[in-house]
Amino acid sequence: MVSELQGPVWQMTRFNALRRHLFDIRSGEHLRAWAMFSYLLFVLFAYYIVKPVSRAMFLTKFDIDKLPSLYILIAIFGGALAYLYSKLAAKTSLRNAVLWAMSLSVASLVVMWWFIRMRLPFMIYVLNIWVSLFSVVSVSQGWLVASNLFDTREAKRLYPLLGMGMVMGAAFGGEFTNRTAQLVGTENLLLASAFMVVLAYISFRLAIWRVAAPVVHARAAGETDTDFSFSELIRDIVRVRHLQIIVGMMVVMYLVDTLVEYQFQATARMDYTGDRLTAFFGQFYGIYLNGVEFLFQLFVTSLVVRWFGVGGTLQIAPIAVALSSIATVAAPGVTSASAVRLAEASTRYTLNKTGMELLYMPLPLELRNRIKAFIDICVDRLSRGVGGVLLVVLTTTSLNLGVKGIAIVVIGLCIPWMLLSYMARKEYVASVRRRLSSRRLDLQTTRVSVTDTATIRMLESAARSDNPRQAVYALELLADTDAYDMRPMLKDLSGSPLPEIRDKVYLVAARRRLDDLLETAMYEIRAAQAAGGAARAAVVYALALAPDRARLAEELLEDSNPLLVDAALEGIRSDRELAETLISKEWLDRMAAEEDPRKRALAAVAIGVRGDQGTEALHRLLQDADTTVAAAACRAAGILHNRSYLFAVVQALGNPRLRGDAITALAAFGPYITGVLAGFVWDEGMPLRVRRHIPRVLKRIPDQQSVDALLGLLKHPDLSVRAAVLKALNHIRLAAPELRFDSVFVTEQILGEARYYFELNAALAPFLEYRDGRRAASRLLARSIEQRLRESLERLFRLLGLRYPPREIYSAYLAVSRSHSGDSAAALEFLDSILERDLKRILLPLLDAPEHLLERGRELFGVEVKGAEEAIRDLIGCRDPWLVACAMAAAAELHLRNLATDIARAAAEAAEEVSEVARSAEAVLAA
The missing domain is CATH 1.20.1250.20 (MFS general substrate transporter like domains)
Structure with missing residues (x-):
């Protein structure tokens, strides 16, 4: 009976495909x-x-x-x-x-x-x-x-x-x-x-x-153009x-x-x-x-x-x-x-x-x-x-x-x-x-051109105002005017009660090599020593221009105020010879052993300033329990580019409080560590919470080696890692469009992602009736598959952004995902005009004809719609832990006892969270 029906069904499918191929008239x-x-x-x-x-x-x-x-x-x-x-x-x-x-x-x-x-x-x-x-x-x-x-x-x-x-x-x-x-x-x-x-x-x-x-x-014509x-x-x-x-x-x-x-x-x-x-x-x-x-x-x-x-x-x-x-x-x-x-x-x-x-x-x-x-x-x-x-x-x-x-x-x-x-x-x-x-608004910063007397007088007035943000900006503009004499203005504002303005004054004076403010700066430093306050800008300025800068730096490095020590380290950062003379191994060991985490952090900063010759202290500081210390150690490792610290800094990616500093430090190593980083992503022994953030490091290294490493990671089985890889590639594509993105390989990934989309859509079909029903597990499974479909669509567009103009592709994605008829139609028309024929044949039906997705999946990839039991069996065997857990729960809720063996097999290889769901499902099915 089934074989008798297959012929007419196949013929009807072919007829519908031909009809749609010629005239695709849809509902409504x-x-x-x-x-x-x-x-x-x-x-x-x-x-x-x-x-x-x-x-x-x-x-x-x-x-x-x-x-x-x-x-x-x-x-x-x-x-x-x-x-x-x-x-x-x-x-x-x-x-x-x-x-x-x-x-x-x-x-x-x-x-x-x-x-x-x-x-x-x-x-x-x-x-x-x-x-x-x-x-x-x-x-x-x-x-x-x-x-x-x-x-x-x-x-x-x-x-x-x-x-x-x-x-x-x-x-x-x-x-x-x-x-x-x-x-x-x-x-x-x-x-x-x-x-x-x-x-x-x-x-x-x-x-x-x-x-x-x-x-x-x-x-x-519009109302204004009727005549x-x-x-x-x-x-x-x-x-x-x-x-x-x-x-x-x-x-x-x-x-x-x-x-x-x-x-x-x-x-x-x-x-x-x-x-x-x-x-x-x-x-x-x-x-x-x-x-x-x-x-x-x-x-x-x-x-x-x-x-x-x-x-x-x-x-x-x-x-x-x-x-x-x-x-x-x-x-x-x-x-x-x-x-x-x-x-x-x-x-x-x-x-x-x-x-x-x-x-x-x-x-x-x-x-x-x-x-x-x-x-x-x-x-x-x-x-x-x-x-x-x-x-x-x-x-x-x-x-x-x-x-x-x-x-x-x-x-x-x-x-x-x-x-x-x-x-x-x-x-x-x-x-x-x-x-x-035209749907995007691109705002760019505009700088004022200071050329006339009236403008200069206006900026002088703004610099003396009580608004620190406005005053700092006015000082910056005046400092950029080579013909303007900054001395009187800086001398007047060095006594400002606003610390933001004083800091900017010392910064401008140091940049212009003006020593007129040394007396004022030293007064501020002595006041900070007495009261335990901060005078960072004054210290940096004084150490740049003071005649006895070495003596002053030595004095400040021994000060009990950590803020002044930190400022002194910043002041001698550009003078490696002086730093090596003043910062001894004994000083580093003493500071690294302090109970005060601020001082241990200063030891890490000092290693970044003078180098790690003769000391192993930075290894201990990278493992410090205090995140302030560990973050400073990460920054120092990034400055030194010593690969012996690499593993510890990569491990810091797993800590949200260290992640930003770890990413910056690893990116500072440059292209020569891209292969090592890619290897860490494939390393199953490395925690997933660490591996999924490595692409964020690679995107900060706009080099061909980063692109090649990330392209290789597109085949990673974990969806969260693949999503991070695609985001990193899109970032590099915008930042460095001259780099090569293997178009053949990217096209293969697009086709693979499209197939996955059609497979997910076919898996969703048996559960659409549960999407708003009372069966909680089945409803959750349906909504989870829909969420995965949205994520797959985003990955598809990110892949397209590696082959076609990325900004336009992003605009097209926004228009398609929001489903506004006018914008969506324009986006699809744009894709229709730029996509190659093989991609157009697969992607446009996916985007433009959702009601025919099941038929198109069958025609293009041979993806068949299965019953609920077969669909759940496939999901239990997939590599998405969340979908696996949802599928197990749905199998138990629908009493699909034939899936007990599949659940047990998947539980043996799954993480603890999934195994717990599997045990509950097995218990329900065994009852």
Whole structure:
């Protein structure tokens, strides 16, 4: 029975995978997606009735040499109407704009049908101008509605489906025209087109039925821009490079379209006329052109967009047109001209249309709404008008190129079209990256430039203020001004009652080698000796500039005040020869044996100042029970770089109170200990609380040896260690981007982490029902797995940060983890644009389609969903102690007695905490 069911189940799985591969419509999207599909289908159905009708009427009534003048008239009147439309669209909601456009379209078709029946020649010009505007207004409105109903990620999945609706509508409209033109007459088809417009409006209302707010509130401009002018629109294009590339591509594209359309219609008129010409145009558009478009949209467009991105998708059209035009050059005629028209129009309405719409998506919504309709309509008309002028020059002047010569011009225009397509890809990625970057605020410290008298007077006043922070900052700025005489200011402030200001005064005086304050400093030192106070800055200053500094240092080293001894050690730190003379082995042994921990700490500091020659005291001080002493010893070991202290300092990582000093000390050893540190991480005899902090040391050593050591640690079985390793690698990647991170190895780790994510998700599936239930252990297991999934996702992004721009990857992680639809969509779009194909194929479904994770895990890695018992068995055998313990508790709660052996086996090798849970579980299962 099971084997009988496996075949249909496998076939259904494959069918679902194929359906998702072609059109990935998800829960909550069906009504919007299919209604917009229908809207575009009916609009294109109506258009491909009136298009062959209007053009056949014109070519039957007038000579072919009038066709360029028609293109120019369409540009003039269409451009003016487009501008008026943009003005009106900015002052009304998108919903009302669609209503008025559809209503006027139906009324216009009926009125023109009536006048054409009266045989008025000028109405054929009017019809052609109206048809050119109708297609652009209706279709651009549809895409504008779609861009307000779908975010970037939804658009990338669903736009190919909407494009297929356009292809099907065009195919049905063209074939309908072919079959009915000679039956009912060319002019009567205008009424059928009006009926299709009505159906399109009904589809629009269904699309916004439950999500009308974005379309009701959307404008072609914001409230402050509702009275925009033509010059403002031009400024938008001049200001935004992304729009410049879009406009450039559209200009070249429509120039090519105009020339290709002319040579196609010129050759068609030689063989057909009247209703036969209408039928031929309908057949060409309905069967040949849209049959190819349908196949492209169904099988090619989605795959091309996914594999090659926006730039690669946009480059196919100019290449196809250039190659097919070679046939027209070789053998001009209706067949070759039809082939060029087929290549140009099929790629323009499928690959190129989808790619161009995606180009708009990274733009801010307000800018997109304000400019999109104008570009689609006005640039289209103007480009075709330029094409008309170009045709006049090419066909009616002394050039008189003919069809063959026009084909050569088409090939020449395809070259800048290809170049602009390449530029579009780079700008698309840059725009998405800028959107991500705009979500971050990067604050940098700014220093004041002290150059004028007024500024100096202001700083002098601030330095004498009662605000110590402000006074210290003002002194620092004045000290950085070489031409400023600091002596009077320092002498005045040396008597300040505020210790922060006095300390800064002595620091500046020492740096400038000014001995004017020696008397004041000695007075402060004597006062500290008498009262047991601190005078650290004064001591350091005096030991730097006093004539009898050696005698003073010797006196202070024997002082009973530990604060003054510490200051004296700091004062002679830079003079190793003097330190070795004054700090004897006897002095060190005496201080190291003191009961006062402050004095033992001073012994450690002194060893760091004079060196450890002739003494073993630092080994004892590193093991001192007082953390103040041990911390000072760690710092001294870091200064000395003696590897004999290495093990003791590494052990200090396990003590939270010593950890910071131990990390600083170990990092001071430099790159030559990275291999030893990596070995400690792998050492099972070293406590885990120590090993998991070693990556924090390595990240403080921005060297290639650290990177290599950390990359090797990515295979460590402990998740907490791996997380620390990744954080360290990310830190080094930012601090030293010039270092090499093995991309092949990192990619392997990304794929391994992705597999682990899919396995965890499959393990979670049987326990979702317990997530909010009453079974405490099962609920805890489900929530623990969810937490591990979040941690795995963070590790995935940290790994990506080693291969791709780390700051942008971090921003993408924040957006994805917060699940804000707009930010998340932009982040996924960014990842889609930069990830390599193999990574994109695995990671994007993981991030973008959580409802299909189980299926994707099965398809990509063969990860099967198991029952609760098998899932718990796998978790008991994993190397995550917490999940092992949770799984054991859940097994006991669910009375899964078959797992008793697995629990006993795992307990024999587990830590005490896990063994205790195992004993409790075994007792429950044995009852």
